[in-house]
Amino acid sequence: MIKKILLLGGVFTASLFGAMDASTLYWASDAESDAPYIFHDINDYEKIIGFEVEIVDSIAQKIGKKTVFVQNDWDSIIAGLQRGHLYDIAINGIDVTPDKQRFVNFSIPYYITYYQLVVRADNKSIHSLADCAGKSVGTLKCSNAYQYLEEVGNVDIRDYTSEVNGFSDLKIGRIDAVLFEAPIDLFYAEPDTSLKKTGGPIGKIQYAIAVRKDDKLLLSQINRSLYTMQHNGELRKILERWKLWNPYTAAYLNDYSTVVIEPDGYNDFLNCFYKNISWAERFERYFGAWPFLLDAAWMTMKLSFVSMIFAISLGFFIAIIRVYGPMPIQLLSMLYIEIVRGTPLLIQMLFIFYGLPLIGVEFSPFVAGILALGINYSAYEAENYRAGLLSVHRGQMEAARALGMTHNQALRYVIIPQAIRFVIPPVTNDFISLLKDSSLVSVITIVELTKAYQQLTTNHYDYFGMGILVAAVYLLLGLPFVRFSRWAEKRLTYRYMRHKALEKKKIIF
Amino acid sequence: MENSKPLISVKNLSKSYEGHKVLGKISVDIEEGDLVSIIGPSGCGKSTFLRCLNCLEIIDSGSVVIDKIALERKSANEPISDDFHDKAHQLRQHVGMVFQAFNLFPHKTLLQNVMLGPLVVKKEKPDIVEEKARHLLRKVGLSHFAERYPESVSGGQRQRAAIARALAMNPKVMLYDEPTSSIDPEMVDEVLQVMRDLDKEGMTQLIVTHEMKFARDASDYIIYMEHGEFIEISDEDEIFIAPKDERTRRFLRNFM
Numbered sequence: 188m189i190k191k192i193l194l195l196g197g198v199f200t201a202s203l204f205g206a207m208d209a210s211t212l213y214w215a216s217d218a219e220s221d222a223p224y225i226f227h228d229i230n231d232y233e234k235i236i237g238f239e240v241e242i243v244d245s246i247a248q249k250i251g252k253k254t255v256f257v258q259n260d261w262d263s264i265i266a267g268l269q270r271g272h273l274y275d276i277a278i279n280g281i282d283v284t285p286d287k288q289r290f291v292n293f294s295i296p297y298y299i300t301y302y303q304l305v306v307r308a309d310n311k312s313i314h315s316l317a318d319c320a321g322k323s324v325g326t327l328k329c330s331n332a333y334q335y336l337e338e339v340g341n342v343d344i345r346d347y348t349s350e351v352n353g354f355s356d357l358k359i360g361r362i363d364a365v366l367f368e369a370p371i372d373l374f375y376a377e378p379d380t381s382l383k384k385t386g387g388p389i390g391k392i393q394y395a396i397a398v399r400k401d402d403k404l405l406l407s408q409i410n411r412s413l414y415t416m417q418h419n420g421e422l423r424k425i426l427e428r429w430k431l432w433n434p435y436t437a438a439y440l441n442d443y444s445t446v447v448i449e450p451d452g453y454n455d456f457l458n459c460f461y462k463n464i465s466w467a468e469r470f471e472r473y474f475g476a477w478p479f480l481l482d483a484a485w486m487t488m489k490l491s492f493v494s495m496i497f498a499i500s501l502g503f504f505i506a507i508i509r510v511y512g513p514m515p516i517q518l519l520s521m522l523y524i525e526i527v528r529g530t531p532l533l534i535q536m537l538f539i540f541y542g543l544p545l546i547g548v549e550f551s552p553f554v555a556g557i558l559a560l561g562i563n564y565s566a567y568e569a570e571n572y573r574a575g576l577l578s579v580h581r582g583q584m585e586a587a588r589a590l591g592m593t594h595n596q597a598l599r600y601v602i603i604p605q606a607i608r609f610v611i612p613p614v615t616n617d618f619i620s621l622l623k624d625s626s627l628v629s630v631i632t633i634v635e636l637t638k639a640y641q642q643l644t645t646n647h648y649d650y651f652g653m654g655i656l657v658a659a660v661y662l663l664l665g666l667p668f669v670r671f672s673r674w675a676e677k678r679l680t681y682r683y684m685r686h687k688a689l690e691k692k693k694i695i696f
Numbered sequence: 697m698e699n700s701k702p703l704i705s706v707k708n709l710s711k712s713y714e715g716h717k718v719l720g721k722i723s724v725d726i727e728e729g730d731l732v733s734i735i736g737p738s739g740c741g742k743s744t745f746l747r748c749l750n751c752l753e754i755i756d757s758g759s760v761v762i763d764k765i766a767l768e769r770k771s772a773n774e775p776i777s778d779d780f781h782d783k784a785h786q787l788r789q790h791v792g793m794v795f796q797a798f799n800l801f802p803h804k805t806l807l808q809n810v811m812l813g814p815l816v817v818k819k820e821k822p823d824i825v826e827e828k829a830r831h832l833l834r835k836v837g838l839s840h841f842a843e844r845y846p847e848s849v850s851g852g853q854r855q856r857a858a859i860a861r862a863l864a865m866n867p868k869v870m871l872y873d874e875p876t877s878s879i880d881p882e883m884v885d886e887v888l889q890v891m892r893d894l895d896k897e898g899m900t901q902l903i904v905t906h907e908m909k910f911a912r913d914a915s916d917y918i919i920y921m922e923h924g925e926f927i928e929i930s931d932e933d934e935i936f937i938a939p940k941d942e943r944t945r946r947f948l949r950n951f952m
């Protein structure tokens with residue numbers, strides 16, 4: 188029931204060549220989702236747990252497959268499924284809606300739930316959706332709850348990407364209520380004495396597993412397995428373990444019996460989550476997070492370095508043709524720079540990874556990440572180089588040409604060596620900012636440092652300690668590069684300024 | 697003179713910038729070994745003329761022949777052929793150019809500055825090139841400054857290094873565009889002396905200059921230029937004592 192998380196190891200190299208192992212069920216989810224869906228075990232960061240993890244394990248066992256977990260951002264989880272060659276199914280509190288059904292098939296539901304209003308414990312004015320008029324209410328973006336709130340009218344709706352942030356804003360009074368799915372309330376609002384549920388269930392949500400349209404065989408295997416689980420009590424046992432059993436699901440499964448099953452998962456979570464821990468335990472926790480963070484940091488570093496090398500080379504080429512190429516090519520490279528600089532990196536990344544496969548161009552997540560980051564930054568690097576090239580006096584080119592050098596020789600031996608010194612500081616700057624921008628790759632199934640941080644913080648809100656830890660790792664990653672560029676800059680400058688400096692000293696003494 | 701064929705032969709050279717005529721149908725022959733000074737008011741096209749001789753600017757029409765390499769163009773509308781580019785490239789290797797602003801390569805030592813041309817263009821062996829470069833630096837009086845960077849030597853020394861750099865390519869002709877104009881007065885003579893020495897060795901040299909004394913003492917003859925035309929080509933003494941043209945007289949009056 189516990190999965191080892193694979194960071195871009197075999198899965199992605201395998202999926203790069205479309206060679207996903209047929210005896211394995213690749214399933215996608217966002218480990219940043221909160222309890223009880225799927226989250227990192229507080230006691231062992233290498234493990235992810237949750238009721239959906241248990242359901243997948245049980246299904247896989249029934250159809251005789253191993254499981255491999257593939258991380259993807261919740262926002263792009265359907266896009267990734269549709270794209271293919273990444274994972275076979277998606278299970279992540281996805282409710283069945285007609286617009287999603289246009290793109291993917293859904294299994295029979297494995298859980299029925301509803302939306303629930305939560306307010307501060309001292310609130311006396313909100314008892315129903317209608318009472319939300321004139322108030323500010325938080326909800327998840329792109330959820331049906333958003334629509335319900337809109338129908339009330341005159342509600343100040345606040346979008347959240349994570350429920351955790353919604354609850355903390357509610358507690359400090361930034362908003363008056365939140366409308367989230369009931370399981371989340373069960374784990375984060377009910378145990379909290381400063382919050383309370385208000386009003387009855389709103390709407391009806393059916394969670395089901397998403398499968399590609401053309402994957403008919405897999406869909407029927409999953410449905411058969413779920414059907415078995417529904418009837419042999421296995422599904423109920425999982426739901427009860429996480430204290431999720433409710434009248435809606437009972438009605439759906441036509442199971443009104445009373446059984447006593449200890450909510451172990453729920454209790455474990457509460458014990459960890461709401462326990463005041465000592466500093467020693469806290470450090471032990473950080474220590475446990477290291478292997479996971481190191482893997483993520485390694486990914487961030489690989490991505491950043493390879494992208495930067497790519498950006499520097501491509502940018503260099505573009506700058507040269509931008510400055511010295513024939514007119515039409517100059518215009519083209521200008522166009523390239525403006526388009527690439529003028530559109531958001533996130534959109535470029537989604538386009539390359541989820542858009543291009545539609546026309547048959549498919550890259551592995553890592554390669555797509557490198558391409559998006561590299562292409563985006565190449566535009567900035569090109570501008571850096573252009574400024575560097577233009578800052579070299581034109582007399583230098585003339586002198587070189589007058590010596591009989593060809594244009595390329597003059598560039599190579601005279602212009603570029605001088606330009607490089609000018610561009611080291613801005614290029615260093617860009618590398619640092621690329622290091623941070625690399626966090627956007629979480630939308631294309633890669634777990635890097637920022638994503639790891641988000642996953643680790645959702646299960647115990649330790650934004651403070653984890654924040655410092657991750658910030659330190661970022662600094663450590665950037666530092667060697669900064670040191671190197673300072674050194675290079677100094678070296679290149681001093682090589683021909685040194686004598687002047689020495690001479691000045693002579694005058695002083 | 698038994699060898700009557702001139703080393704440099706310019707015929708009907710014209711050049712305009714965006715319809716503004718800078719050089720109009722200039723024709724001149726220059727014999728091997730001559731030292732020629734070109735004088736004239738600012739903006740009359742002296743630099744442009746020199747730059748046309750080694751194709752830093754491409755002529756609109758006319759012809760330039762230097763050491764049997766002939767560049768010819770019928771009109772500014774004629775597309776520039778690959779053949780023209782090839783010849784221009786060849787020609788530059790036979791013509792040395794010295795600039796008012798030195799244009800030494802700041803990221804290289806004086807020695808490396810002198811060596812770069814032969815290394816890159818002629819692909820000669822580094823040790824041979826270095827030996828030759830050191831010899832040239834000695835010749836212009838800079839043997840002690842070989843490892844210095846341009847930033848750290850005086851203007852006169854920089855210009856002498858620039859001359860050595862041009863000489864390293866074994867040019868047939870040396871062109872100087874106001875070589876002493878950015879140099880402190882007390883350093884001017886050391887640069888002019890290098891040119892005098894080269895003249896003795898038989899180098900063909902064209903110098904755009906405002907150093908009237910040098911022009912008068914060292915030149916074989918002097919060209920007076922105005923509005924993109926050669927107004928007068930005279931003996932160095934003649935032009936100062938009895939200029940043939942009224943415009944030359946007016947110009948020189950300001951200098952005397």
Ligand SMILES: Nc1ncnc2c1ncn2[C@@H]1O[C@H](COP(=O)(O)OP(=O)(O)OP(=O)(O)O)[C@@H](O)[C@H]1O
Pocket residue numbers: 713718737738739740741742743744745
């Ligand atoms: N690249 C250019 N584009 C347009 N006009 C130019 C260009 N270079 C020179 N000119 C013009 O051509 C004319 C001749 O310039 P040139 O530099 O040859 O004069 P000069 O005799 O060398 O003057 P100076 O003694 O000031 O150096 C000037 O009017 C100048 O403005």
Ligand SMILES: [Mg+2]
Pocket residue numbers: 742743744873
């Ligand atoms: Mg000039």
